[in-house]
Amino acid sequence: MDMHINLSFLKGKGFRVLASNYLGLDGHHPLFQQIDDLLEKTEVTPAVVAEHLMRYEDPHHSLEAIVKFLTQMDAQNQLDLQFTTTTPST
Numbered sequence: 735m736d737m738h739i740n741l742s743f744l745k746g747k748g749f750r751v752l753a754s755n756y757l758g759l760d761g762h763h764p765l766f767q768q769i770d771d772l773l774e775k776t777e778v779t780p781a782v783v784a785e786h787l788m789r790y791e792d793p794h795h796s797l798e799a800i801v802k803f804l805t806q807m808d809a810q811n812q813l814d815l816q817f818t819t820t821t822p823s824t
Contacts, residue, residue, distance in 0.1 A: 743777045746770035752784055757793040765797040772804035776811060 744752075749769060753759045786803055790796040 743773075744780045744783050745773055748780055749773060749783065752780060752787060753793075753797070756784060756787040757796055759793055763793075763797060765794075765801055768801055769797065769804065772801065772808060776804055776807045778804065778807060 746766075746769075750759075750766070753763070753766075783800065786800055787796050790799060
């Protein structure tokens, strides 16, 4: 039997829960707003972000890596969108 489970994409509030659980950050961090903005533009699951959060022990380094990852995802999405809108349909 083939089953599909639909999971929602991560947004700001959910990211704060992950940051608290994985990094011990319970307040504000200067990168939170930038991460929130990127999460609004990208579709990423909590599991993927959690995987990235666990890569580094230093919370600030982890958040910088998340910003880099989400920025790359956003850039790739923009390229994909640009490609699909400029490719002639047959």
